[in-house]
Amino acid sequence: MKKNIIIDSDNPASQVDVAKLAGVSDMTVHRVLSNHPYVRESTRRKVLEACSALNYRPNLLASSLRTKKSYALGLIVAPLKVTYFARLVDSVEVAASDFSYHTIVVQLQKGSSAKKQKEELEFLLQRQIDGLIVATVVDPEVSEYLLSESIPVISTEDPIKGFSWIGSADLQGAYEAVSHLIRLGHKKIAHLAGNYPLSYTSKQRLEGYKHALTDAGIDFSQELIVHEGWTQEDGYSGVLKLLDNGIKFSAIFAANDYVAVGAMLALYEKGIKIPDDVSIIGFAGDSLGQWSIPPLSTVYQPIEEVGREAVELILKQCNSGRKKQVKISYPTKLILRSSCANLRFHIENA
């Protein structure tokens, strides 16, 4: 007597439903779907037919529960209105999805408390993420806490003790940028240097700046360094501060393109011409500076490469179980546009 086949058409079909329709066990269905070798061709066909007849769609949640792999990565960033982070999310998401992983993004507002940060982390961990990319500065208490968890973690910002770091070669990039300004004859080069106390990133860029000066035999002068922050507002106010204090400079190395753009507006409003009176170089290389007036020279950061490598390394660690610590930096690239020019003597002599 043929068994009665009852399939609830309200709910989406499961492997069991497919199995019933195809007249095989659910395990066989699973074998077909996971390309197990030991399945007779005729069986495979039957199963696949049943799948499409029922519009079967695998339930990744159930799979995750069973295999203890969520196929999800966590990504902690600063708010996406900062294009740097948007670009990073972009690249991480694309890379992850190439491996059938999805990304759960958590944005940490600036100045969020350690408690809040821990909650966000918990949010990710409850979702059983297989790995975590930390792309913005987190409280030491939080990174400490991460060590006790058994998932792979990679940082792309401040290095975290015990975990791998992937980022761009900021020191070298800053060195090249400042060296270029020096080659153009500039000696009084202001540096709009991001937040204080300095994050790893700011430090690297400041170091590169100093190295370039040193190698060119130019004395470092603290008064040319302005610590305001990372935004356009900060660049704007930074320039005003320099001018108000009567600091002389013929070039600016900005900690990023936002700061540079803000600085440019301040200079513009003060009637200071770029690059005639002041040359300026930013850091980031996103489209922002490409369309500024004049177009901004900048240090291109290989964000796409960083994002992809972070994903691939995490997944490697997921699969191998080992957690070899590495530190990889991708080279930056100096992009010259029209915001830099040779030092004009009349300014230098002024």
Add this chain to the structure above:
Amino acid sequence: MKKNIIIDSDNPASQVDVAKLAGVSDMTVHRVLSNHPYVRESTRRKVLEACSALNYRPNLLASSLRTKKSYALGLIVAPLKVTYFARLVDSVEVAASDFSYHTIVVQLQKGSSAKKQKEELEFLLQRQIDGLIVATVVDPEVSEYLLSESIPVISTEDPIKGFSWIGSADLQGAYEAVSHLIRLGHKKIAHLAGNYPLSYTSKQRLEGYKHALTDAGIDFSQELIVHEGWTQEDGYSGVLKLLDNGIKFSAIFAANDYVAVGAMLALYEKGIKIPDDVSIIGFAGDSLGQWSIPPLSTVYQPIEEVGREAVELILKQCNSGRKKQVKISYPTKLILRSSCANLRFHIENA
């Protein structure tokens, strides 16, 4: 005789482990954790102690499987290097996380095939998303397919038949922008109008432009309309095209801020001064234009509101089961900066 309590300390603790330690059933643990009223206070304490002793962390995946709610929303956008989408992702993610939902973002590359789009959709559906926000134009075949799925869908771009739409009042925004230019005395107002064939968004903005002209008694002239696209490059080439064709204009209404910024660079390179020779208004209101030189007037889009409302509406539909179709548009706001000025007669007479 006391039962032996064996807890595997390698694996993370489950409710069962907590139950064993607390000497209650796992159901009771669950009741405590879900704030069920019928739990004796002393029991509750015991359970909570056991939880923290074992570092218990709920497994949302298991919960999802059982409750058939993934606490995940899908979000389909264009690549995040476009700040509009980055801002939308930002707001959606923040709003979703306020309700303990996470967001799975899928980026559709420009010009991706219907097949590719369906795969991306499948990617989301396999992850059992509870709802979907479609924030970029998708192939009709794909939106058709969505109808057969039983999850709530909301569009913020081209309206999708059968689903709610939430967006900004682009027609009105464009109307106000162009009306403002007209009030300044401009009559020959070019419109850099986004892609052709026109998306819903472009159409709305073009309509607003036309309405404003009509209401002011100015004849519409097709030659002032340039369909290039949405990027800075498009704005740049659009202006060059106008100039090459000898079209006279004293103002530009750009379909978005990118286009405007690209246009500004082209004008700058041609020695045309903003706002002295040409006034320009963009559309979007993100920080891009705020720091351009000169700062760009623009139509602010309430992206944050749109993102949040989309999330809240989706969640409402998830919980109520009903799918009443609504259409909500949030008002835009004209932001005047220094890229607009009164028409100068010497230009008009030229």
Add this chain to the structure above:
DNA sequence: ATATAATATGAGAACGTCAACAATTGAAAC
């Protein structure tokens, strides 16, 4: 004191998938 209801807990099963193991078939080897 006893009925009645509210409070408090537990047992068992199910969500959909997948891993380990067991069982069967077929075919080649002796």
Add this chain to the structure above:
DNA sequence: GTTTCAATTGTTGACGTTCTCATATTATAT
């Protein structure tokens, strides 16, 4: 015609949570 091994399929149970139903236990009302 067994033996042997590879190929093919099935059975059972578990992942961690939560739902339904049943079973105490206590409080309140009669």
